[in-house]
Amino acid sequence: MGEQAEEAGVEIYPGFSASEVIYREDGSVGGIATRDVGIGKDGKPKGTFARGMELRARVEVMEKFNLREGVQPQTYGIGVKEVWRIPKEKHQAGLVQHTLGWPLQQTLMDKTFGGSFMYHMEDDLVQIGVVVGLDYENPYINPYEEFQRFKMHPAIRKYLEGGECVQYGARCLNEGGYHAIPKLTFRGGGLIGCSAGFLNGVKIKGTHTAMKSGMLAAEAAYEALTASGAEPVAETAEINPEEPAIDISSYEGAVESSWIAEELKAVRNVHAGFGKGFLPGLLHAGVATHVLRGKEPWTIPNTVPDSAKTRPAKEFTPIEYPKPDGKLTFDLLSNLQRSGTNHNHDQPAHLRIKPELADVPSQESFPVYAGPEQRFCPARVYEYTDGSEANGVPQLVINAQNCVHCKCCSIKMPKEYIKWTVQEAAERSGTTDYKAFCDDVSARFGAVFAEADVSCSRFIRTSDADHREAVAAFWRAIRDKGHIYLGDHESWYCKSDESFLTEMQVEDRRDAAGNVVKVSKESGHPVEMLREENYKFRLSAFQDRLLQWLDDNPDVIVPKSRYNEVRAAVTGGLRDLSVSRLSEKIQWAIKHCVYVWLDALTNYLTSAGYPGNVDHAWPADYHIVGKDILKFHAIYWPAFLMAAGLPLPKKVVAHAHWTVGNVKMSKSLGNVVDPHEMLSKYGPDFVRFFLLREGVLANDGDFNAETLEDRVNSELADTLGNLVSRSTGKSVLVKGIVPKRPQLDSLTAEDRELVVKGQALAMKVEQLFDTPDVRVSSWRCLKHHAIFPITI
Incomplete structure (x- = not known):
């Protein structure tokens, strides 16, 4: 349809986001500007730098605008999905499956809303996913892990077994429905698409309503332009910024009288009904949709945003999710490689902590809510440090390179506060000598190696x-x-703000001496025209x-x-x-x-x-x-x-x-697990033995102090220790002298067999430890060692 629209004369700019609103002098919207692209992590242009564009018109249809006054708070959901290629004999092209509830509820009165979908597409491909409403109370809920657990249900795993996961992704959804739709028009523009909240959260469908809203907005804009007597202009003509904005308020009424409103009204209470618990919500949904068919004379209000519904962590018990098997279920980092997301390592971090809210993570989100951002984010963007670099206070680290652009961001956090660099870490440690800070961190690693007898x-x-x-x-x-190749670029750069600015973001002002200087509109700090070289590898x-x-x-x-x-x-x-x-x-x-x-x-x-x-x-x-x-x-x-x-x-x-x-x-x-503490308590040999014994190459290993003690006592001390004790006892080593090995032909058949086994064992040990899987190697060697205590 995009190709058809372009053939009809519509200009489409895929892949460009509107980053700035252009206002007329009367305060109405006159256009939008796209963000500069090809900016490095230090805020300077790279080899791919391109200036953003200004798009001006008599009417702007905005993706987002502050129009929420007087409507219910938006409710969001996070959808996590995978694409699988399944065995041909299991594939049923066109099959659609939806579920509600499990595994999100521990009891029938849990207030967590969500469900799943499975779509059989072409070429033996299947889309499968779970959508979790972000209005849940328990901060320990992890939507990604809930999805992994869901796949283990017999009705689901029967399709996936023998298949291959080929793609992973996630997306935040507006699930507030009819009563959360904001005011749709403003002077000079209107709001359309998914961001307006036209999603049918029950069916997890919103493309059709988003497209219809765009059609209705276009019709309203055309009617308003026609009524104003505006003359058609050439594509290359400049838009006169002095022309008044066009009013398309009729668009709002058109949506209300269309099937968009009709469809959303019919399911307006379903999600909210689950706020009383899963069972009451299920019964209410059945009556509202199948008996009254969406014409119930009541409305269940939602007056609290998702973030405010999160309860303190002390009211809940941490959830222990099953360990991934690497076949049907996967750890998150492995799945991120299937997401197709590609961040250049030198691009600016797009998720940053606002300076005025810098203390919120360590003083509210972590101590009160156990850092829910670590779990609701489907890409492990947010993690907390152990606090060793900040006087014991955990600090939030934003792994922006992990982001899959689901748009979840800070929806579930106590406050919306979303920058972390080595320099910031150094400053929090009370130093601005960044090299000295890095020297100190390196020394800490060196100290651990020394404690562990690692040379x-x-x-x-x-x-x-x-x-x-x-x-x-x-x-x-x-x-x-x-x-390796090089490119040159120029742009305005604000050193104080450490960022590059567009022409629209700077203005002329007079400094204290009365000279005209360029400054940032937002901060007022001076800017300079900067040129940078950037190298790239092919x-x-x-x-x-x-x-x-x-x-x-x-x-x-x-x-x-x-x-x-x-x-x-x-x-x-x-x-x-x-x-x-x-x-x-x-x-x-x-x-x-x-x-x-x-x-x-x-x-x-x-x-x-x-x-x-x-x-x-x-x-x-x-x-x-x-x-x-x-x-x-x-x-x-x-x-x-x-x-x-x-x-x-x-x-x-x-x-x-x-x-x-x-x-x-x-x-x-x-x-x-603090390595210093473990090494101090057990010593390097015991810890090393446990790591070799329990470490798994393909899947995550589990560190448990009780298991460590059990392995050391039963296997290292009893089995191997007993072997060493007997082999070095006085009955074998008379006066502590290792006797010369006798000739094989002088030994009994039983002794000769033992010598042969010993020689084979030496070769087997060398062979096993040439393989990467140390756990398998150490365990097999341990089993071989058992023959010697028995014989001795």
Whole structure:
């Protein structure tokens, strides 16, 4: 339909959001402006920089405007979904399934509203998801985990078993319905589409109503323009800003008399009815929709926003969700790689804490509500630190790079407060010496290694002198082969605000000396015209070579599930990667600094002696990395090495994470394991044995102090300890001297068999510990050891 509209003369700007409203002198709306694109994390233009556009007209149809006075607060829901390719024999094209309730209710009086959907599409694909109303009371509810639990129901898993999850996504929905629709018109424009709240929350359908609202608004605008006697103008003609705004108030009446209002009225009370509990809500929904058919003479009011309905955490018990199996259910970080979301590492963070509300997370959201943003967000954007860098007070960290743009943001938080950088962390620690701050953090890691008796041939940092030399050489090798390019751009920059501004965001003012200067309209701070260079790496040019490398080496990434994730990501397309930034905000750097992963990953080459001869130590046999940084090691790093003409690592092992009680470690739940405490209490050998014994490569392992003590006592002390005790006893080692091994032909048949088993065991141990899965290796070796105490 978009193509048909464009053929009819309608201009459509897909992918551009309206970031600023343009006002006429009389206060009416005269147009909108789109945001500048291609801005780096430091607020300066990158190689892809493009100036935003001003779009002016006699009527503006806005996506959002402050028109909520006099209507009920909007109610929201978060929809979490996956796309699966299921076995052909299970697929039923066109099948639609909806459910209500489970698994969101623990009792029939729980007030959590939500349901599910499953749509069988073409090509053996199925969309499946859960929608959870964000007006729930329990702050421990996690919509993503509820969705994972839902898939384990027999009626659902029968379709998914044997299939493959190919995509993940989430979206926030306006579920307030008829009584939450705001005023739809204002001077110079109107409000249309999903943001107006035309969603039928019961059927989870809103595209048809959104489209109809656009049609009605267009008809009202056309009638108003015709009535005003406005003459048609050429597409390229300038809109006269002095012309008065057009009134399209008839649009509001048109919506009210259309089937949009009729459909939404019929289900206006369904969601609100569940505020009394699931069972009363279910009975009321049945009567309202099937008996009275939406014509009930009452309205259930909603006067409280979703955030105010969240109850204090002390009234509830934390929810223990099932551990993902990696087949039907997945941990969130794994699923994020299926979302297709791609944030450049140097782009500005789009989620920031407002300075005036900076204390809300640590003083209200975390201590009172246990940090619900950690759970209602379907992308793990929000996390709390353990407080060690802020006198024991947990601090909110915003992982903006995780965002899937569901638009959930701060809906469920106590206050809408949504910036975190290393510099802010340093300032909270009472220092503005940022390098000293980083030195201190690094020293803490070094202290843990020392406590754990972990030795290394080298503890390397990116600030080391030889690493700087290695990075420069690596950069030149890639640049000289034509894989790095540079662009120049100019824009207004406000140093005080650390942001770039458009022409519409600056104005002329006089300073104290009476000189005319350019300043930011919003803050009043002076601005300057700034030009910046930005370097990018041609990652997109290596897609085919990466695919060939993966296909030629199917075991290069383990476990297999991680290999599949990487291959899917490369197949989905790669964008060029920013690899530099200016250093005004990095106080210890040179003018141009190599940014993030090109710098960090080169550490491997530095430790091997690069740019000298590295044949003795490169390529690496293994890269051992966490699953959350697999993309950088299995996509970016191989591409960098290909570009430089260097060999690739032989294998990348991506391990899972540790949980507590099968729940992700979180300060809000009080389940964080302090390595200093564990090492001090049990000692490094006991902790190391437990980690080797219980760590799982593919799925998250569970850390439990009781299990640690049990494993140490029953296996390390009893089984292995007993073996050492008997093997070194006086009956075997007379006077503490290890006897010479006798000739095999002088031994009994039973003794010869034992010697052969011992020799085989040594070979087996070496073979097992050459495999990445240490848990399997240690357990099998432990079983082999059992033959010796029995024999002795």
